[in-house]
Amino acid sequence: MVGKKSGKALLREEGLERTDNNLDLTTWPQVNMINQKNYYTDYLKRDDQILALRLQNEDARNRMTKEARDRDRALALNGRTDPDGEIYGNDEVLPDETAASASGQEVWGSKIVVVHPGSQNLRIGLASDALPRTVPMVIARKWSSTESEDETEGPLPKRVKFSDDEHYKAEKLFGDEFAKEYGEMSQELKVHMRNNKRRVLPNSKEVIVNFNEKTEPENISEHNDPQRIDWTEIPKDPTQAPDFITGQAALRIPDNSRPKYRLFWPIRNGVFNEKDYASKNLLYQDFATIIEDAIKAQLSLKRKAEWAQYGCVFVIPDLYDRAYILQTLEMLIKDFGFGRVCFIQESLAATFGAGYSMACIVDMGAQKTSVCCVEDGMCVEESRINLKYGGRDVTDNFIRMMLFDHFHYQDIDLRRRYDYLLAEELKQKFCTMNEAEISQQLYDFHLRAPSQDTRKYLFKTYDEPLLAPMGYFRPTIFDHSQRMQGRRRLIDRSYDLYDGLPNDPMSPAQLAVIQYATGNPAFASAAAAPALEALTTTANTSTPGRQPQLNLLNRLNNESEATPRSSEAGSPAPDGTGTPQLGRAASPGAVAVQETANAQANAAAGALQQSIQQDKxxxxxxxxVAIITSITHAARGDERKFRDFLGGVMVAGGGGKIVAFKQVLEERLQIMQPAYARDILVGSPPRDLDPQVLVWKGASVFGKLSVTNDSWIGQMEYDRLGSRLLAYKCMWSW
Known part of the structure; x- marks a missing residue:
């Protein structure tokens, strides 16, 4: 029997005896365990720990110090000092005025560039300017063929193809659907005019059709045309011809120039034009080139080295693509080298320009129309709407109606540059929404084409000038066949960094628009459906129902509830992996975790599919209807807000400059909401300000609010934090 061994012997025999002489394994200081019952951290809980906020506080302190020094200097210059050292001066001297005089009479806002890009025009200027410069948002590049020579696209307006042996009929030129829509609109107009005691001639259409068919154009030689166009001259030597031309000069390039040029529009329907570009880099390059050339030519800022002394206020849509904002910010900071940059939404800028604190802004652009309610200097996120039609569709619609009524210039093609300029001129001159002007009218226009004699056309119109802009209230008559082509072909949607879901902004009002367009409630939020139903049932009600606020998590949860739950037996694990199978022996906690993971995966897939469907x-x-939808979501059941927004509808943009458009819009809103007829008011910008420049004017006012504006992004902080700064700098939820 072996005797019992001592503990030291066991340690020595088993090799467990400690032999390190109590030396530490490392010289690094050892951190004691945190007491889980009582611990606290202030990490990222103070403003001075966030770079963006810390720089704002430092700027505020520096500004206060500078104002104090300027005040003391002003008192010393304009006052007198007694023997005791006290200063007596003129208290009416303002620090800002003194600082301006001391800095060499620099005009307030002269160091801020305001940029408002659009689908058709770019408005740019200094914040100190009274009005902006307007430059076409187009660039012409050397190309093998012009845009009018593209056989795959065909002429605009888009015609229906006929066989050679079929007899030509203008009534069938655009298909039966357009003819039906046009006929119904004409009949509705006649009924409306009779109800308003206006005279309607029974054979007006036949008279203008016969006149337009038989009238021949008159040729005018070039030396007898006092308003001939000066076309852009292109050097005959291809090596000396510029690679690109921007602005108005690009629209004046002859279609038969040598070398040939092709027009590109980087912005289409309010977003990047992915249809006409084969490369994302070329799209970004054209967008930057147009703005850069406009700054150099229109603002006389030739040297980019000076741009570091300037700030830039950039106007963005209410409903934007995050990729558009990120690319623009990088362009302004990195490529242009502006010292600081800030963004402002279109509707908010419109209220700044008009001086309104609460309004429903209807911004009617060339290819998009946006509706948004603004309250107390903030856009109501639930009310933002973006519609894909605008003034360019009215131009196209007017030309189609004229061709339908046997317009003699049947070869008009809006892809040709001189025809495009002619169509815009005809719309601006003749389109009206005043019923008193609807009669047989005789007009004329001059067709000026390069290397051709001027042709003078006589034509008659009846209801075409009024029915063309009426498409705003009946958008199905517009041509939407190529509207969504190329969407997401080059630039993918933005995704959240943590959950991988699309995070481009969306609003309940916009979802209601999508539901209206599709007619399928599965593609819209449940929060938007009651609002749309209320629009059709509140004609005789007095108080709109309260609409719940859209929540992304609620929508995902609703979608995940339709997903079948995992069975208790569990699914088999993949072959060749060590993943344990969740069977009946699995713990309830593991089953719950697996079910939660499946629900989250299904919800993410559903959200991605919904985003793809929305893009299509x-x-x-x-x-x-869109205005009532926006106001309904903005008021959220508050009758007082509902009345205030109805009484503050303001039309901005060039699309609303049609004669009597505001009166027609106000009348239609009153028909939709008869209980609030006395409260509805559609106004125009104050002080006779051009509605086309209202948004730019508001952005210039915003840029000059140097003391209260804390949304500026500087170069140093952008170099350190990049686009993460937008979460602290934007005035809306980024």
Whole structure:
């Protein structure tokens, strides 16, 4: 029997005896365990720990110090000092005025560039300017063929193809659907005019059709035309011809120039034009080139080295693509080298320009129309709407109606540059919404084409000038066949960094528009459906129902509830992996975790599919219905707000400059909401300000609010934090 061994012997025999002489394994200081019952951290809980906020506080302190020094200097210069050292001066001297005089009479806002890009025009200027410069948002590049020579696209307006042996009929030129829509609109107009005691001639259409068919154009030699166009001259030597031309000069390039040039429009329907570009880099390059050339030519800022002394206020849509904002910010900071940059939304800028604190802004652009309610200097996120039609569609619609009524210039093609300029001129001159002007009218226009004699056309119109802009209230008559082509072909949607879901902004009002366009409630939020139903049932009600606020998590949860739950037996694990199978022996906690993971995966897949479907759906809705939809979501059941927004509808943009458009819009809103007829008011910008420049004017006012504006992004902080700064700098939820 072996005797019992001592503990030291066991340690020595088993090799467990400690032999390190109590030396530490490392010289690094050892951190004691945190007491889980009582611990606290202030990490990222103070403003001075966030770079963006810390720089704002430092700027505020520096500004206060500078103002104090300027005040003391002003008192010393304009006052007198007594023997005791006290200063007596003129208290009416303002620090800002003194600082301006001391800095060499620099005009307030002269160091801030305001940029408002659009689908058709770019408005740019200094914040100190009274009005902006307007430059076409187009660039002409050397190309093998012009845009009018593209056989795959065909002429605009888009015609229906006929066989050679079929007899030509203008009534069939655009298909039966257009003819039906046009006939219904003409009949509705006649009924409306009779109800308003206006005279309607029974054979007006036949008279203008016969006149337009038989009238021949008159040729005018070039030396007898006092308003001939000066076309852009291109050097005959291809090596000396510029690679690109921007602005108005690009639209004046002859179609038969040598070398040939092709026009590109980087912005289409309010977003990047992915249809006409084969490369994302070329799209970004053209977008930057147009703005850069406009700054150099229109603002006389030739040297980019000086741009570091300037700030830039950039106007963005209310409903934007995050990729558009990120690319623009990088362009302004890195490529242009501006010292600081800030963004402002279109509707908010419009209220700054008009001086309104609460309004429903209807911004009617060339290819998009946006509706948004603004309250107390903030855009109501639930009310933002973006419709994909605008003034360019009215131009196209007017030309189609004239061709339908046997317009003699049947070869008009809006892809040709001189025809495009002619169509815009005809719309601006003749389109009206005043019923008193609807009669047989005789007009004329001059067709000026390069290397051709001027041709003078006589034509008659009846209801075409009024029915063309009426498409705003009946957008199905517009041509939407190529509207969504190329969407997401080059630039993918933005995804959240943590959950991988699409995070481009969306609003309940916009989802209601998508539901209206698709007619399928599965593609819209449950929060938007009651609002749309209320629009059709509140004609005789007095108080709109309260609409719940859209929540992304609620929508995902609703979608995940339709997903079948995992069975208790569990699914088999993949072959060749060590993943344990969740069977009946698995713990309830593991089953719950697996079910939660499946629900989250299904919800993410559903959200991605919903975002893809939304991109494929063209958001169109009658303008009056869209305004009521936006106001309904902005008021959220508050009758007082509902009345205030109805009384503060303001039309901005060039699309609203049609004669009597505001009166027609107000009348249609009153028909939709008869209980609030006395409260509805559609106004125009104050002080006779051009509605086309209202948004730019508001952005210039915003840029000059140097003391209260804390949304500026500087170069140093952008170099350190990049686009993460937008979460602290934007005035809306980024």
């Amino acid at each position: 759906t063209l958001p169109i809705m009658p303008l009056d």
